[in-house]
Amino acid sequence: MDVPDDRQYTEEHEWLLPGEGGKVRMGITDYAQDALGDVVYVELPAAGETFSKGDAIAEVESTKSVADVYAPVTGTVTAVNEDLASQPELVNSDPYGDGWFVEIEIGDAAGLDSLLDPAAYRELIA
Amino acid sequence: MPQSPLHEEHVRLGARFVDFAGWDMPVQYEGVLAEHEAVRSAAGVFDVSHLGRFRLEGPESTRLLQTLLCNDVGAVEPGRAQYTMALNQSGGIEDDIIVWRWEEDRYWVVPNGANEDKVRALFVSRADTRSTIEDLRESTVLFAVQGPAAPAAIETVLGRRPVRFCLFETTFAQHPVWVAGTGYTGEPGGEIAAPIDAAVELFGAFLAAGLTPAGLGSRDTLRLEMGYPLWGQDLDPQTTPLEAGLAWVVDWDHEFVGKEALQRQRDGGIPKEQIGFIMEGPQIARNGYPLRSGETTGVVTSGNYSPTLKRGIGLGYLPPPLAADLRVEVQVRDSWLPVVRHDPPFIERT
Numbered sequence: 001m002d003v004p005d006d007r008q009y010t011e012e013h014e015w016l017l018p019g020e021g022g023k024v025r026m027g028i029t030d031y032a033q034d035a036l037g038d039v040v041y042v043e044l045p046a047a048g049e050t051f052s053k054g055d056a057i058a059e060v061e062s063t064k065s066v067a068d069v070y071a072p073v074t075g076t077v078t079a080v081n082e083d084l085a086s087q088p089e090l091v092n093s094d095p096y097g098d099g100w101f102v103e104i105e106i107g108d109a110a111g112l113d114s115l116l117d118p119a120a121y122r123e124l125i126a
Numbered sequence: 127m128p129q130s131p132l133h134e135e136h137v138r139l140g141a142r143f144v145d146f147a148g149w150d151m152p153v154q155y156e157g158v159l160a161e162h163e164a165v166r167s168a169a170g171v172f173d174v175s176h177l178g179r180f181r182l183e184g185p186e187s188t189r190l191l192q193t194l195l196c197n198d199v200g201a202v203e204p205g206r207a208q209y210t211m212a213l214n215q216s217g218g219i220e221d222d223i224i225v226w227r228w229e230e231d232r233y234w235v236v237p238n239g240a241n242e243d244k245v246r247a248l249f250v251s252r253a254d255t256r257s258t259i260e261d262l263r264e265s266t267v268l269f270a271v272q273g274p275a276a277p278a279a280i281e282t283v284l285g286r287r288p289v290r291f292c293l294f295e296t297t298f299a300q301h302p303v304w305v306a307g308t309g310y311t312g313e314p315g316g317e318i319a320a321p322i323d324a325a326v327e328l329f330g331a332f333l334a335a336g337l338t339p340a341g342l343g344s345r346d347t348l349r350l351e352m353g354y355p356l357w358g359q360d361l362d363p364q365t366t367p368l369e370a371g372l373a374w375v376v377d378w379d380h381e382f383v384g385k386e387a388l389q390r391q392r393d394g395g396i397p398k399e400q401i402g403f404i405m406e407g408p409q410i411a412r413n414g415y416p417l418r419s420g421e422t423t424g425v426v427t428s429g430n431y432s433p434t435l436k437r438g439i440g441l442g443y444l445p446p447p448l449a450a451d452l453r454v455e456v457q458v459r460d461s462w463l464p465v466v467r468h469d470p471p472f473i474e475r476t
Contacts, residue, residue, distance in 0.1 A: 037142075037343070038159040040431040041408045059459070061410045063158035063343060063431055085408070 001125060002030040004096055008112075009121035010072045015096060016115065019103065026072060027100040028060065028091065031125045036062040039091040044080040044102060051075065051104075053111040058101050060091065069101065072115065074108040130175040131267050131322045132329055139339050146342055147239030149176035154341040161344035162433045165311055169273025170340030171332040177268055178242025179319065182233045182249060184257035191225060191233065194248060196367065196384065198377035202227045207291045207306045211367060211375055212237075212245060213384030217391060218363040219370065221245050222355070224317075226293055226306050234262070234304070236317075238357045267325040269318045270345070271337060276315030279335040280305070283328070288316035298328055310345060312352035312475045350439060351432050353402055353470015359413050360400070360427040360441050366391055369443070371400045398424065398443040401454065403465035404472065405438035409458045411465070416457040417442045426456060434473045441470070 003009070007017040013032035017025045033039065041061040051057050051071035058069040080102045083090060090099040106112070116124065127150045130136070136143070141152035152173060154161060164170050182191070191199040197210035204227050212220040221241040226234035237245040242263065250259055271280055277287040284296050288307035296303050301324035308317050320328050333339065346356070355361045355370060366384075367376050368391050376388060401424075405411060411429035418424070422445045429440030444454070448467075455462040 037154060038157050040159075040436075041410060043409070061431065063162075063347060063433075064153070066410065066412065 001034065002096070003118050003122050003125075005118050007096075008115040008117060009124075010070075010115060011124060012070050012072075013125075014069060014072050016072055021105075023078060023103050023105050024073065025100050025103050027095055028069060029121070030095050033092050033095045033099070036060060036067060037064045038062055039088045042084045042088050042091060042101070044084065045077050047077050047079055049077050050107070051077070053108075071104070073104060073106050073111045075104040075106045077102050078105050079103040128176075130173050131325045132173050132175070135326060135329055136173065136339075141339075141341060144342065147176050149239060151176050152339075152341040153343045155339045158341070158343040158347060159433050161338060161340040162347050164338035165273045165313060165340055165344060165348055166434065167274070169271065169275040169279050169313075169315065169337050170344070171329070171337040172270040172272070172340050172342070172345055173267070173329070174270045174317065174345075175263070175267045176239035178235075178237035178239055178245060179262040179266065179268060180235055180242075180246050180249075181260040181262055182235055182253075182257065183231060184254070185231055186254050186257055187231050187233055190249065190252060190257065191235075192380050192382065194252060194383055195223065195225070196376045196382050196388075198380050199225050199227060199233070200380070201377070204229050205293050207293060207308050209375060211372070212248065213367070213382070213388070214363055215384060215387060217366040217368075217384040217387035219357070219361040219365055219367060220248075220363055222357050222361055224306070224308055226304075228293060228295075240358060262319070266319045266321055269320075269329070269332065270309055270311075270315065271318060271332060272309045272311040272313045272315040272348075274314060275336070276313065279332065279337055280316055280318070282335045283331045284318075288314075290314070298324055298331070301328075303328070310354055311348035312354075312471065312473075313348075347430055347433055350428055350430050350441070351434055351471065351473045352475070353441065353472060355441065356428055365398075365443075366396070368392060369396045369398050369400065395446070397445060399446045399448055400441060400443055401448060402468050402470040402472065403440050403442070403454060403456070404432075404435065404468045405440075405456070406464050406466060408437075409463055410438035411440045411456045411458060417444055417454060418457070418462065419444055419448070419452050419454045429456075432472055439468075439472045440465075
C-alpha cells in the first residue's frame with residue numbers, strides 16, 4: 001500500500017497534507033480505499049461548516065458498505081472536492097491526489113499531536 | 127470455516143474473501159464494478175460451491191417434494207429445473223430452492239448455502255426407507271457461468287449450450303459434469319456442478335475460454351438489479367410468498383406445508399407488501415434502513431448501488447394498500463429521502 005512521506009495520518013486511515021495559511025487538505029488513504037472497494041458516492045460537508053476532532057465529516061459509499069470519515073482535527077471547512085460528485089472513483093484511482101475530500105482551516109492545533117507520521121502509519125497497516 | 131476446493135485458485139487470482147453462509151468465499155477479484163460490467167457485457171464465472179445441493183431419489187421422491195415445497199414439481203418435465211420454496215406452517219419462507227428434475231424419480235435439490243442443513247434435515251425426517259438422500263456438497267463444486275457470452279463459452283468448454291431451465295449431463299476430461307440453465311444474474315448461462323477432482327481444471331478451462339472471474343459482491347448487485355430476492359434479507363420465515371410478490375411460485379392445486387395459512391392470507395389480506403424503489407439522489411439505501419409512506423412505516427431489505435443505472439436501488443416492505451402514486455421515503459442516516467417506486471426488474475433484460 002502506498003503511504004507518501006509528505007503528509008500525516010490518523011488511525012482511522014485518513015491523511016492530512018499541510019498547506020498555506022494554517023490549512024490542511026485531507027482524504028482517505030490507499031489502504032482505506034482498497035478496503036472499501038469501488039467507491040460510488042461521497043457525501044461531503046459544505047464549505048463553512050465547523051467540526052470538532054472526531055466528528056463524522058464525510059461518508060463514503062462503496063459497492064460493499066458505507067463508512068464514516070472523521071474530522072482528524074478541529075476546524076472549519078474552507079473547500080470541498082466538487083469533482084467527487086461526478087467522479088467518486090477518483091477516491092480509488094488517486095486517493096492522495098485528485099481523490100482528496102476537503103480543506104480545513106485548523107481551529108485548535110492541540111489535536112495535531114496525535115497524528116501519525118508515515119512510518120507509524122505504515123506500521124499500523126502492516 | 128469451510129473453503130471452496132478452489133480456494134487456492136482464488137488466492138492466486140487476487141481474490142478478497144468474505145464469510146458467506148459460513149463459507150470463506152471470494153467477494154471480489156478486480157472489483158465489484160468491473161466484474162458486474164463483465165457479466166452484463168460479456169460473461170463471468172462465479173464459484174458458488176457454498177450453495178446447498180443434495181440428491182433425492184426413490185419412488186416417493188416426487189410426492190415428498192410436492193408435500194414440502196409450494197410449487198408443483200409434478201408439473202416439471204424430467205430434464206428441467208423449477209424455482210420453488212419450502213414454507214413453514216404459517217406460510218413463512220424457510221428457504222427458496224431450485225429443484226433439478228433429472229428423471230421421474232431422481233432429483234437434485236439446491237437450497238441456499240445457509241439453509242442446506244435445515245432443508246436436507248427436513249427431507250430426511252420425512253423420507254421413507256425407499257428414498258436416498260445424498261449430500262453433494264462434499265463431493266462436488268458448483269460454478270455459475272453468466273452473461274451474454276456465457277452460452278458460447280459453456281459450449282466451448284463442455285460441447286453444448288445450456289437452455290433456460292433445462293438440464294444436461296456431459297463429461298469434461300473424463301469427469302461427469304451436470305449443467306442447469308439457471309442463474310441469479312438475469313443473464314443467459316448456467317450453473318454447473320463437477321466432481322472436486324475436476325474443479326481446478328474446469329475452472330481453468332472457463333478462464334481460458336475468456337470468462338472473467340467474478341465474486342459474490344457482483345453477484346449481489348447483479349441479482350438486485352433484476353429484483354431477485356435474497357433469502358435472509360428479502361425472504362425469511364416471517365415472510366410469505368404472497369407478501370414477497372412471489373405468488374407465481376405457489377401452486378394452489380396441490381397440498382403442501384403452509385398452504386392453509388397462505389389461503390387464509392390470500393382471502394384475508396397481507397400485512398406487508400414488497401416494493402421496489404430507485405433513489406432520486408445519489409445516496410444509497412442499505413438493508414435495514416427505515417422506509418415510510420405517510421404514517422405507515424416499513425424497512426429496506428436489500429439496498430445497493432446499481433452499476434447499470436448509476437443510482438441506488440432497493441427492495442423493502444410496507445403495509446398495503448400501496449397506491450400507485452404513493453410517496454415513499456427512505457431514511458439514510460438522519461435524512462428522509464424521496465425514492466421513486468419501481469417494480470423490479472430495475473433494468474431491461476431480454
